[in-house]
Every structure is written in structure tokens, then in C-alpha cells.
Ligand SMILES: Cc1ncc(C[n+]2csc(CCOP(=O)(O)OP(=O)(O)O)c2C)c(N)n1
Ligand code: SF4
């Protein structure tokens with residue numbers, strides 16, 4: 001059945017409402033879309049971070065599907081172990097169901113501390129999906145920088161001060177790094193386009209072998225945005241090409257959305273409190289550099305996609 | 308006795324190194340999942356097991372992970388998914404697993420892991436001491452030490468049964484002394500595959516992740532209101548492991564003819580002075596005991612097999628008549644009060660009516676040789692203490708250059 005907002009509504013809902021994420025948080029949509037993207041049974045795992053602590057406060061759980069949290073840096077290794085158990089028990093005839101496996105992790109748990117575990121699990125070729133929900137900082141511990149934090153962003157470990165204007169480095173391009181693993185399916189998606197996200201999750205579950213999704217998921221607290229702004233900020237991130245949505249299927253790059261009217265990085269950054277200091281006088285050059293870098297990355301992506 | 312003999316006839320005598328014996332045990336256990344990473348002196352176990360996988364001798368899903376942290380993380384996942392799961396490591400590998408050791412026990416997953424003891428860095432060193440396992444002594448794992456390859460082999464099967472016992476459900480490590488046991492060739496009596504399979508039974512945990520019709524959440528956030536109870540439940544399980552260890556030892560003795568308990572007493576009954584020791588050094592110390600006995604000295608030995616749970620009541624009972632005890636520790640705790648076996652044993656004896664005097668010998672760090680002469684020297688010092696009735700020095704470093 002073709003995927004659209006209507007058919008999406010009929011998908012299995014495997015996360016309950018009443019979890020403790022902030023109103024207007026991005027990642028609950030990621031869980032919902034991803035877990036709903038397969039009719040098969042799914043075992044999910046998650047790294048320590050906002051997603052985990054808001055959904056599993058004992059004795060409650062928001063997960064309506066088997067779920068495991070192990071630690072911060074090992075979501076991929078943990079699910080690789082669950083998948084190995086499945087392969088073994090299935091081969092021995094002790095399990096007969098078709099079961100899918102997905103590991104979630106925040107950008108901290110994925111780009112930084114869990115990077116090795118992720119790389120290892122993907123390289124080994126487990127039949128699993130890894131989903132990074134990228135909110136651009138360590139939110140659970142109070143908004144510290146990660147290697148996914150955009151340049152110029154204020155975080156509590158890269159505070160905007162009188163001599164240093166927030167984070168000094170550009171974000172790491174993890175999606176490209178994962179594509180370089182040569183796994184069957186890698187995609188970048190966003191809560192700004194839920195149908196696209198659901199479609200990619202479905203593809204990810206259906207490929208034989210590992211798949212990786214990097215999903216843009218705003219944090220209203222860390223970004224200092226209103227609770228109803230996540231969708232708009234996500235759409236704007238696609239329109240300024242800071243967060244293009246694309247997929248790499250068996251090595252073929254395909255851009256899923258090209259803005260007709262590209263907006264500027266200024267347009268995207270201005271409504272977000274984490275970039276407020278960049279709009280003070282004297283910050284024009286830095287903003288210019290940020291714009292130039294995003295343009296360069298977009299050009300690179302176009303080239304990879306043969307456009 | 309005749310029954311034991313009859314059963315023992317089913318065994319095969321093989322010349323094996325400690326690592327070969329443990330790898331063979333792993334083949335016979337045939338875990339559903341093994342995730343492991345190589346490190347000297349454990350490496351051979353992983354290599355040998357890989358050949359079993361390559362030759363189709365086991366049904367195991369073998370996960371060649373990119374680190375020990377991922378090895379332990381993966382077996383936490385697989386064990387929670389209802390698969391009998393094992394890994395193996397040494398020293399720095401165990402150190403890298405540290406965080407997840409606690410998660411394995413806190414999640415009550417009966418993972419079994421051979422640990423081939425090696426000194427922790429730094430400086431980096433590949434030889435035996437017990438600093439790796441001792442550093443993990445508070446991680447909630449059952450810890451069983453082996454004197455030789457035979458014990459290592461036998462302990463593996465018993466560890467599976469102990470760990471998976473419904474009253475216990477705790478992970479267990481079985482240790483051998485790096486190189487000394489792991490690479491030393493010995494005669495090992497092995498049981499046949501069917502006997503082992505029957506002894507082990509199938510892996511069962513109360514709930515698992517692959518039971519998709521009954522979804523569970525493993526590893527939740529437990530705060531001030533629930534965390535404490537989970538820890539007390541773990542402490543309780545460790546207590547309950549004690550009778551289980553003895554029960555399973557007895558059952559195993561019926562198959563193998565080999566007797567196991569919390570510890571082995573060697574000429575201890577009437578001993579005036581005794582050494583308490585773990586692992587391969589016990590073999591050397593037994594020779595010294597025999598020599599001293601020939602001189603008419605009432606020397607005895609207690610070889611501790613189970614360090615976690617710590618069998619303090621049984622130790623008190625076994626040692627209560629001894630005048631002076633020397634505890635040999637193959638690791639230091641850097642507490643300035645000696646090694647872990649010393650401080651725990653000494654604390655256990657605090658409320659005895661008549662307390663033996665106790666002194667500590669830290670020895671063999673980084674694989675430093677321990678010989679008959681050094682152990683004899685220790686016994687003679689114990690005799691001196693018996694004479695004077697005074698322990699002048701709690702911590703002595705045996706075999707170290709001044
Ligand atoms: C080994 C380890 N180091 C540090 C922490 C503390 N910690 C927990 S969650 C977290 C940040 C999570 O950030 P991210 O993965 O981006 O998820 P988010 O909270 O943003 O959703 C940190 C630093 C930890 N739990 N474990
Ligand atoms: S702090 Fe941010 S990421 Fe965490 S729950 Fe709130 S909005 Fe979501």
C-alpha cells in the first residue's frame with residue numbers, strides 16, 4: 001500500500017502516549033514512524049539519553065514492543081547481540097517468527113561515544129536498522145556540545161561568551177561516513193517530512209543486512225524554540241540545505257527534496273535561541289562562513305547524486 | 308565409590324593447555340551466541356572456538372566484535388533475547404567491559420565468561436596476576452578460580468548451571484592463571500558431549516526479548532524509588548548462590564568423580580600455620596606443605612575456589628583452629644592494607660571467639676615467579692609469628708626487589 005499520511009495512520013503504534021518527553025520534542029515522532037514502518041514484530045533498543053530516560057521510568061514503559069536499553073555507547077552492539085540471538089535460535093528452530101531489529105541513539109550516543117559500536121555493528125553486517133535521532137547536542141545531561149552540534153551553536157560546554165561565539169567546529173557528516181561503510185541502505189531524514197521518514201524506515205527494515213538512518217529531531221529546550229516550532233524548524237533546515245534529505249541505496253545517491261526557493265542560513269538560525277548571539281553586531285563574517293560551508297556541502301551532495 | 312569409578316571410565320584423558328580445555332568446554336556447552344575479542348593470554352580460546360564455528364562443529368552464532376566493550380554489550384543483548392551467551396577475556400579487555408559487567412549482573416543475565424588472568428596495565432604486561440578479576444569483585448559476578456586446566460574445564464560447566472539457576476540468575480566468570488595454566492599442557496579428563504548436554508539442560512530465563520507476544524522493557528530507568536531494591540535482590544541472589552554452588556558441585560561429582568566446594572583444604576585439619584591462596588600457586592604450596600610436614604611442622608593450606616560469593620562462614624569454620632594464617636594475594640588493592648583476599652578474610656574473622664593471627668603476602672604481580680623457596684619462607688615467618696604471638700607487618704611483598 002502506498003505510503004501517505006492516511007495509510008500511515010493505520011500502521012501499528014508501538015509507542016504509547018504519556019511518555020515524559022517535553023511537549024514539542026522531535027524524537028517521539030521518530031519512534032512512532034520507525035516502529036510503525038514494518039508489519040513484522042520489532043525488537044527495539046536505545047542508548048542512554050533523552051529518549052531512554054523519558055520512555056522507561058520504572059515501573060512504567062512507553063514501549064509496546066520488546067525493548068532493551070543497555071548503556072550510552074552500545075546501542076548498536078546490544079542490538080547486534082539480540083539479532084545474533086535471533087539468528088542462532090531461528091537456525092535451531094527455536095524461534096519461527098519474522099522479527100526485525102532496530103537500535104536508536106541520540107547524536108551523542110551515535111556520532112561520539114557510540115561511534116565505534118555503530119561502525120562495528122554495521123561492518124559485521126547484522127540484519128538491523130540503526131536510527132540516530134539527531135538533536136545536535138547532549139540534551140539529557142543539559143545541552144552539551146556533540147560532534148553533531150552546528151558551528152556557532154551555544155551549548156553549555158561551548159557557551160557563547162565574550163570571546164568565543166559558541167561551538168567552533170562544523171558538524172561531523174556522519175551520514176556520509178555511514179555511506180562509506182558500503183552497507184545496503186543509508187538515509188538522512190527529518191521529522192519535517194514524516195511520510196519520507198516512514199518510507200525510509202520501511203526500506204531500511206526491508207533490506208537484507210544493516211541500514212542506517214540519520215533523522216533530524218529538534219529539541220525545543222536545547223534549541224530554545226517554542227513548543228510548536230519543531231515542524232517548521234525541520235522544514236526550514238531542509239529549505240536552507242543544512243539538513244538535506246537523501247538516501248544512498250547500494251551506493252546510489254539520491255536527493256529526496258530540493259528546495260525550489262532555497263532560504264538562507266540566517267533565516268533558519270534566527271528563530272533559534274541557540275544562535276541568538278550570532279545576530280549581534282560583528283558576527284556577520286562568521287555567519288558568512290557558516291553559509292559558505294552549508295553551500296559547499298550542498299554542492300558536494302548534488303555532485304554525489306549526479307546532479 | 309564404584310559408581311564414580313564406572314562413570315569416570317566414560318572420560319577421555321587428553322593432553323590440553325588451559326586455554327584448550329576452556330575452548331573445548333565451550334564447544335561442549337555450545338552456547339547460542341558467543342561475542343568475543345582477542346587479548347593475550349585469552350586469544351587462543353577465541354581462535355580455537357572460531358575453528359569450531361568454521362568447521363560447523365557448533366550451532367553458535369559467533370559475533371567477532373570490534374572491542375570487549377561491545378563483546379559484553381552484545382552478550383547482554385543476546386542473553387536478554389533468550390540465548391545462552393558467552394564471551395572470554397583478560398586484563399585490559401575485562402577493564403574495558405567494566406561498565407557493562409555491572410549492567411549484566413544488574414539485569415540478572417546468566418552470562419558465563421572465562422577470564423584468563425593477566426596483570427592490568429600500566430605498565431603494560433601480559434603475564435599473570437589477579438588484578439583484573441579482583442578489580443571486578445564488586446561487579447555482582449560470581450567468581451570461580453581454577454588451580455589447573457582440569458579445574459578450569461570442570462568449572463565452566465558448573466558455572467553455567469550456577470549462573471542459570473532460577474534462585475541465582477547472575478553472571479559468572481571462571482578464571483585461570485594467564486600462561487601458567489592457559490598455556491601449560493596437562494592431562495585433562497574430559498566428559499563426553501552427551502553427558503555435558505544432559506548436565507547443562509537448556510537455557511531458560513523468566514522472560515526474553517524474542518517473546519514478541521509478551522513484550523518486555525529491559526534496562527529501564529530506576530530511580531530513588533526502585534534502584535535500591537534491585538541491588539538488594541542481587542545481594543540476595545548472591546547469598547542464594549551458595550547452596551546452589553554446593554548442590555551443583557555434588558551433581559557434577561557424580562558424573563566426573565571430581566569433588567568441588569567453595570575451597571579445598573589441604574592438610575589443614577591439624578595445621579598450626581596455614582596459607583590461603585587462589586589459583587595455580589596452590590599446586591606449588593601443596594609441595595611446600597608436604598616438605599614441611601616431613602620436618603614435623605604442622606603446615607596446611609586452603610585453596611579458595613569461589614571468591615564471589617565470599618564463603619566467609621565456611622572459611623571461619625575451616626580456619627578457626629589455625630594459629631597463624633598467611634594470605635597470599637596475587638593483586639594489591641592499594642588500600643595500604645594489602646590485597647583483597649586478606650582484607651576480606653581478616654574482616655570475616657573479626658567476631659570469632661579466638662582469632663587466628665593473619666598476615667598478608669602480595670606476590671607474583673605481572674607474572675613474577677613464585678617458587679617453593681618463597682612459599683617456604685612465608686611459612687617460616689608464620690611460625691615466627693606463632694612464637695611471638697605478634698604480627699609486625701600486615702603487608703609483605705613476596706619476591707620483590709628491594
Ligand atoms: C559512559 C557514559 N558517559 C556519560 C554519560 C552521561 N550521559 C548520559 S546521556 C548523555 C548525552 C546524551 O546525548 P545524546 O546521545 O545526544 O541524546 P539526547 O539526550 O540528546 O537525546 C550523557 C553525556 C553516560 N550515561 N554514560
Ligand atoms: S530536552 Fe529536548 S530532546 Fe530532551 S525531551 Fe526535551 S525537547 Fe526532547
Ligand SMILES: [Mg+2]
Nearest residue numbers: 106107137138
Ligand atoms: Mg542529542
